[in-house]
Amino acid sequence: MSSFVPTVTDLSSVYTLNVDAQAERYAQLKTSFETKFGAKPDFVARAPGRVNIIGEHIDYCGFPVFPMAIAPDTLIAARTNGTDKVRIANIDSAKYPSREFSASSDIFDIDSSVHEWSNYFKCGYRGIFDHLGRKDGKGIDVLTDGTVPAGGGLSSSAAFVCATELAVQRVNGVDLALSQLASIAAHAECYVGVNSGGMDQTASIMGQQGSALFIEFHPELRATPVKFPETSPPLAFIIANTLVVSDKHVTAPVCYNLRVVETRVGALILAKHLGIADQPACRNVDPLTFKIVMDEYFADQDSGAKDEVEVWIHRLTAMLEQSKKAFSAHPEGYTREQMAAALAMTPEELSAKVHERQFPVRAEKFKLLNRALHAFSEALRVVKFRQVCECPSGDVAKALGSLMNESQDSCRDLFECSCPELDELCTIARKAGSLGSRLTGAGWGGCSVHMVPADKVADVKKALSEQYYAVRHPGLSVKQLNDALFATTPGRGACYLGL
Secondary structure, three states: OOOEOOEEOOHHHOOOOOHHHHHHHHHHHHHHHHHHHOOOOOEEEEEEEEEEEEOOOOHHHOOOEEEEEEEEEEEEEEEEOOOOEEEEEEOOOOOOOOEEEEOOOHHHOOOOOOOOOHHHHHHHHHHHHHHHOOOOOOOEEEEEEEOOOOOOOOOHHHHHHHHHHHHHHHHOOOOOEHHHHHHHHHHHHHHHOOOOOOHHHHHHHHOEOOEEEEEEOOOOOEEEEEOOOOOOOOEEEEEEEOOOOOOHHHHOOOOHHHHHHHHHHHHHHHHHHOOOOOOHHHHOOOOOOHHHHHHHHOOOOOOOOOOHHHHHHHHHHHHHHHHHHHOOOOOOOEOHHHHHHHOOOOHHHHHHHOOOOOOOOOOOOEOHHHHHHHHHHHHHHHHHHHHHHHOOOOOHHHHHHHHHHHHHHHHHHOOOOOOHHHHHHHHHHHHHOOOEEEEEOOOOOOEEEEEEEHHHHHHHHHHHHHHHHHHHOOOOOHHHHHHHEEEEOOOOOOEEEOO
């Protein structure tokens, strides 16, 4: 795999389905750009959305995840304009009005309290220049087109930020490595108040056609392509959107960011329970995560003779038991005062410790036990999922499906990030032939993913269409239904399209 963003000229090397329709889309983007800005674009930058097969809400805990890039994506047609202005527009101008900024001042000012589509462009732009230590960007004209549903759990925001990075670096004569771009993009979303873990951006930037990615974050970012096992019939994936929009920016204080804070306070208390809170690896890091706590707890144990998967399984299983002991005093949840007391802090000191000014949260009880049990058990399922893919034996399809179903149960019951519509989609799909069905993305709405034998794809789609969409959303057009319910395969990551 190339270490840098590739440039391709053949759309069939990017899309495996509906290539002619994609060609029309690119042609329309170029024509619209010329109409809007009076000249042809220099290039098109593309970054896809992603579907996470398994491993939800554990990337920001430091644990590995298992996503794949998909065909829906963000395209950015761009060119230098010879001015000091950044002018951005969207194909859907009615919903996303055009904006103009100074390339060296306004673009760095991001008001995270305002929900504004151009802020995500500013994130990608600022991320690149913060990394370079510069504020002298060139003027650029940009026209964007996105097919990743907003708030659908397929990482529309990450696709936009990543595509922006590609456009901005190319206009400014920079060529950063894929791993650098992924890391910058993950950090950049904090500018709009979203505490991102890095999975979405890594999958978008580094995705490979035909493979999912086993992504590790600690001690360093590493993405390992993993092919799904050959089965008869082969496995396919269906994505079904609840059409319940879960906007991370709006709901973050009670949903996404709250879960981040719960896991990070949990890591602080777990480290103290294990007697390692004062170890440099735990004391001198911000944020402390469950993965760091686990690594430090086992740091003195020799695991050289053991298989890597065996080590993962042993350690994660042990941490599940330790979590039950660490949080047993408050199984129903902690108040702020109880969390602070457990850490010998004041509530104000704890708030500062978890950066609540930047990432505000609201809760009467913080359910640290349940969040820890989900994080460690979900990481265990990810490791086992990869193990089945790489060392298949027995009924691998059933084994993979069971892990996905267990993940959904944990997301629903322990992490509480499902919703009635997601639960309903999973129930319908399983009855129609899905082997594994679960939410994907942040949850609280958005999309579900279903692993289906290829000969059951039509049956599952039919059941979902008739029993969910026709009942809950009877007015959908054919296009709207096709956008909400579709089959996919592991897709290609970010790239440039030469003109």
